[in-house]
Amino acid sequence: MINALTVEAKNSPEFLERLLRVCRHRGFTIQSINAEVNNTQHTTQINLTVCSERDISLLTKQIDKVVGVIGLTLLQQPENIKASA
């Protein structure tokens, strides 16, 4: 299944690395990603789509635990998008 997420975090040089590691380690492949820094609010907003057979909650709960995460939004529920072959 493919899911789209938006993650907002405090800006730090290694945050993206932390996020990517969590995705890979928990069994989710990144299909697309876009990161944008907000220098006024010192935050980073990352939009990504991930693919996995695992339930998306296994990833979102782990991302929630990453220090610096301010918010996480699951944009589309698993049943809405099917992974292409």
Next chain:
Amino acid sequence: MNGAHFVVQALKEQNVTQVFGYPGGAIMPLYDALYDGGVDHLLCRHEQGAAMAAIGYARSTGKVGVCIATSGPGATNLITGLADALLDSVPVIAITGQVPTHLIGTDAFQEVDVLGLSLACTKHSFMVQTAEELGSVIEQAFEIATTGRPGPVLIDIPKDIQVGPSVAHALAKLMNTEKTLNIAAIDQAKTMIRASQKPLIYVGGGVGMANAVSELRDLIAATEIPSVCTLKAIGCIKHDSPYFMGMVGMHGSKASNLAIQECDLLIAIGARFDDRVTGKLDEFAPNAKVIHLDIDAAEIDKLRQVTLSMTDDLKQVLPAITIKPNIEQWQQHIAEMKVQHVSRYDHPGEPIFAPALLRQLAQTMPADTVICSDVGQHQMWVAQHMFVDRPENHISSSGLGTMGFGVPAAVGAQVARPNDTVIAVSGDGSFMMNVQELGTIKRRKLPVKILLIDNQRLGMVRQWQKLFFNGRYSETILTDNPDFVTLASAFDIPGETIATKSQIDQALQRLLNSDGPYLLHVSISEEENVWPLVPPGAPNDRMMESVE
């Protein structure tokens, strides 16, 4: 005051009195600051030893353990210890020196990207970028290490920030949001417990980390619900508690594993359904509804879908869900299973039977003795046959299974609790993995007792080779071990070797009564196995109990 002195001052403000470490180029300013005193530093003989001593210190006290290393190889040597602390949720702060800021990224001497290395083995990690943020980083690190689900935090400090002027400014503490209990969930839990015919409490290491042992014991006493525990939760429940069946899982007691499979309500408290506990996951507790209580929301539904979950502080939740169910028949059944599957210590011949030796040690050792176990067959025998009545008194590498853990963990525990007896139980394979820490014992004249169970094998691997690899003993035969008593004597540690049952009584007395450290080297048969054993991929009620 420079940055390094500021770090020492900040450690004091966090009530740190003891650190473990090993100096080197990029951390020299901090060692120079430590030279002025105020925080006691114990030189370990390898950074891995320092990390594991910090774990032993933390786990035996509930305080934060602190370890220090230099950049590059010093930092990489910490990694296994940090991973151990992460898997067992231990609050540890690791401080590493880093090459000066202007050299970072140039492949400088002893430069390694420790922040990058730390991502998979810490709860969080910091690279200090400026002197201004040093105070807030240290404060945040301690807060992160100790709140929620505890864990290790690494602080990497470039050398120029250590020697530069400090800017003593700490940011406000992280926001701790006070949670109120979910009354509806509490009510539902009580309804489920009241309706259950066969409830079972499954206790994990989170109970000790939450400092909720007293609340757990009150719950068990009030409800008389039968209970089992994980390796890390040993000591949370009094070992002679009437309906307590001991450890569950791969090498758990038969009564525990059968009870799990039979129960109709499983109350998991600070436990995470680890694969060593569940065996074949989809056949684990197949008839049970599950109530899962854990501070870490990511553990809920991770492996087992639950009926009800709460992520509140166990100290609040456990009293709130206390309700006594009517389960006399189930209690009677549990009591019968306990008797039916009790461990036996009769063993033919004169060779020493390790489970009986450990049982005798548990019965002989002083109250409040700390057992630091290494990893292997002896670790499981300790868990099965020894008993302690505080989780702080059973320190074992549970999640990572780190060979070499026992002796340095005992160093940390002995430093933390100088008036208590500390015993490292090791095996001949594990002992050699951090044998250099005998030098730390000698340096501080620590009275650590070492019980070394020697079968001249990597025993647990050998057991699996016998059972599952057709007896092909690939690289597990250690008949070329050194003379361990002579080795210990090189570090001024007296000791002796025993090999027969008739030698045990007096040898244990000499071990326990020695004023300083002591090595009791025990030769056992290489054929001894750990039973029962749930084979890989099998459900917990299909335990093997012998080779046949």
